[in-house]
Structures are given as structure tokens and as C-alpha cells.
Amino acid sequence: MPIKTTPRNRWRNAVNDVMLSLTAVCAFLTVSALFTILGYLLYNGGKSVDLNFFTKLPLAPGQDGGGMANAIVGSATIVILASVIGLPIGFFAGIYLAEFSPKKFGFLIRYTADLLNGVPSIIIGIFAWTVVVRPFHQFSALAGSLALSLMLIPITARGTEQFLLEVPRTMREGALALGAPMWVTIMTVIVPAARKGIMTSMILGVARISGETAPLLFTALGNQFWADGLMQPTASLPAMIFTHATAPYDDWHRQAWAAGLVLLGLVFVANITARMIVSRGASLPK
């Protein structure tokens, strides 16, 4: 019997081609959206990023040579302080979830952490404003850090938990069988075995909060000058982008683009660092 190409074959091949093309188009859209943003930032921000940007304070509209040194330092301060608060709490909470939590209580914590993770950041901002800023009548870097640490804790906790659970049970038993108490087993064998994954989730978490704007508008507020300590309103890159981009001055718009580029650069570096940590060989045998 001869092999024939029936109309049904032709129809099926056509559908096949259309669907394959559709997936390719969508993949292209995804990538091109990212590259459009990147290109736009590079084009607009690149023109305004100069040495002054990193060393000078913002200037009034119309004056040339201003920078955002205070916002870069402010962002770093707020994010580092948020990390100092949020990473240990998230890390230990993750250990509890992975190693100690009873079934029902663990479910409750896990669910709460996921909910907290999904809370829109502006609500975190309002919350921090209500409990930290309003009682003390003071916008501050500390309030901003507390707000951001609230976002960092669930990310770190769930990340830590996930990577601890990937460490095989037999490795735990190996340490316990040598007479190690549970806590020693966790800190000397399980956490080191999951180290790369935990560090990656921490870095990505820090990268994520460093771009948050809404919580900072309610808490650290912003500042055109250097902040005088942690209890003062403090400039940050995201808040600076917001105020500069919404102002009606062209030179401020350029500064906002530059700030966006710098912020994206920092997040990009964090991402690459995280990936390099992971790719330096798996720490566990598969």
C-alpha cells in the first residue's frame, strides 16, 4: 500500500507548525520585554550616570552636576540593616520548619509565611508606618529596615526550609548515630550541606527587597541630604526614582533613569553572584 499524505495529515502538520510558532513568538516576547527595559534603562540612564552621580548630593532642578550619593548609601544602610534583622530570623525559622516543627503547627507557620510573602508591599509599608513611624512621630531608616525585613523573613525561612529538606535523611542519621545532639547535627552537617542553596535564597531575597519602593515611602520617606543617623528620614534609590520621575523637571527625569540603572545593576550583580555560588558544583551527591 502506497504511503499517502491525506488532508488530515496536512491539517495536523499545519496545526503543529502554528502552535510551535506561537510558543516561539511568546518566548521572544518574554525576552524582548526584558531587553527593551534593559535597553531603555541603558540608553536613558547611561547618559546621566557619571562620577557625580555616585559622589554628590541631589541638586535643585536646573543645576547640573548633582548626584545620588546619599540615596546609594541610604539604600545600602537600609538593606543591610534589614538583612541583619531579617536573615537570622528567617534562617532560624527555616530550621525550625524543616527540622523541629510538629505537623500541624508547621503547616500553620508555612502557610503564614507564604501569605506574608504574598502581601502587597504597600500594605507592609502602611503596617510599618502604623506601628513604628506614627508612635515615634519620626520617619527613619530603621523603620524602613523593619518594613523590608518583614518581607525578607518569609523568603529566607521558606528558602532555608526547602534546601534543608533536600539534605538526605541518611546524612542526618549518620551524624546522630555518632552521638551528635540534633542541634549539633543541624549546624555542623545539615546546614553546611545545604549552604549553597540557603545562601542563594538569601541573596535573591536581599536583591528583591532592595528594589522595594512602597514600604520605604511610608517609613524611610526620603531625604535630599545626608541622613543624620538611623533615626532620621533617609534617602533610598527606589524612593528617589519615585520622587524624581514624578517631578516635572527633565534633568530630574534623567537622574531617575540613572538611579534605575544603578539599582538594576546592583540587583543584577546579586543575581549573578547567587548563580555562581550554586553552579560551583553541587554540594551533595545525587
Add this chain to the structure above:
Amino acid sequence: MDPSSLQQSPTAATPQAAPIKMRASNVNFYYGKFQALHNISLDIATNKVTAMIGPSGCGKSTFLRNLNRINETLRDTRIEGEITLDGEDILDKDVTEIRRRIGMVFQRPNPFPKSIFENIIYGPKINGMLKGRNAAEIVEKSLRRAALWDEAKDKLHESAYALSGGQQQRLCIARALAVDPEVLLLDEPCSALDPIATAKIEDLLVGLKDQCTIVIVTHNMQQAARVADTTGFFLLGKLIEHDKTDVIFKNPSKRETEDYITGRFG
């Protein structure tokens, strides 16, 4: 087979008049509501190799894992009865000291993601046994006892995963020996190894029994016949028979044992 029809031998506990290192008396064990061990009584003779054989799921590993209380780390488990070490009940003593004195080697090699040196020294370190002692000496002695020194001496500071499977298992034995255990429990230690690596570990066990008491769970009846002084046969959570190894293999007193030995089931 109906479990209630199985009779445990009244003489199962004492195959010989050797000094007793560990003794289990009327041990019942439960995973949740499932009873995995039924009234097990078994004596483990000092400086002998005691093997436990039986089909999958018969409770031999579960029993072994109660001897160092590692089963306690599983959720929702419960034990009844008494297990003694040198006449003292281990179930109400400090568990970390129990596990230091009763070492364990697992089914699959489970070295820590550290160097060979650090793997060996881990146990002495966490048990505070390094004071006034030379770590390098402990490592060499332990590796020699596990017949791994010649193969590992040039790569002590490389990752333990650089070793082959059989070497990794001997590393785990060396790691267990580094804390000077009085009893060494082995849970099917050769099931993931090839015959050559298996032979090395069997030779090792026979040589080790002068220094410590050995209990080994195995799927492999020939292995029990080769290394064990006494052998216990488990079936459906019960200890059917425990006697000198050649008696178990040549002249068992229970029909179930004979059926299993001759390959009629399991």
C-alpha cells in the same frame, strides 16, 4: 502467612553461653499504629558477629535501629520493652552517650560533604574526645582499622565523595570506629556494593570483632554464613530463631527458617 500462627522459639534468645554485651527483652515497636516488632528477645554476645536475616519488611532493620535508638528520630514511633548494654537499660539513658558507645553503619554510604579527614574526626570532635590527643593519629588509626589507610592516605583532605562506593562505605566504618564504640551496628552495609567491595568489608568485620561487638543486618544469606557467629531469623516482625550460624543454616529447628534458608519463600 498468618502472623499469629508463628511461634517464637523459647530458646531463641540464648544460642550459646558467651558473655552478653546487649540484651533485648520483650521489645515491641510501633510505627504509628502499625506494630513492626512483636515481643523480640535477643542476646548479643560480646566480641561476636551477630547476623540478622529475613525477607524484606520482616523487622530486622527496625530492630537494629532500636539498638542505638536512631528510630526515635522518626516521627510517631513507640517502643516497649527493655534493651540493655552491659546490663544497663539504654532506653532511659542519655541518648548521645548511648550512640557514641553503639556505632552504626548504614545501608548506603553516607559520608558528610567534607574531606576524608574531617569525616573521621567529626565524631571525636563533637564528643569532646580530641583533648590531649592528636587528630592525625586518630584519623590514621581509624582508617587502618577500616582497611582504608593505604587507599586514602594521599587524599585525606580531598572530598569524601572522591572515593568509590566501597571506599566510602569503609570510610563510614572508619568514621564510626573513630569514637571507639563498643558495639558496631551495620544495616545491610554491602547492599549498594559490588562483590569485591563486599568481600573487603566482610574480611574487615571478621577482623574487627576482637575489638568490638558486631551486629549486622543482611539480605544476603551467604554473607551471614561467612561472617556471623550466630544468626537470627526474623519473619513478620518476630524473631523465629536465633542460634549458632551453622545450626541455623544446616539444622534449623523451625520449619519457617528452613523454608527461608532453602529458598522456598522470601
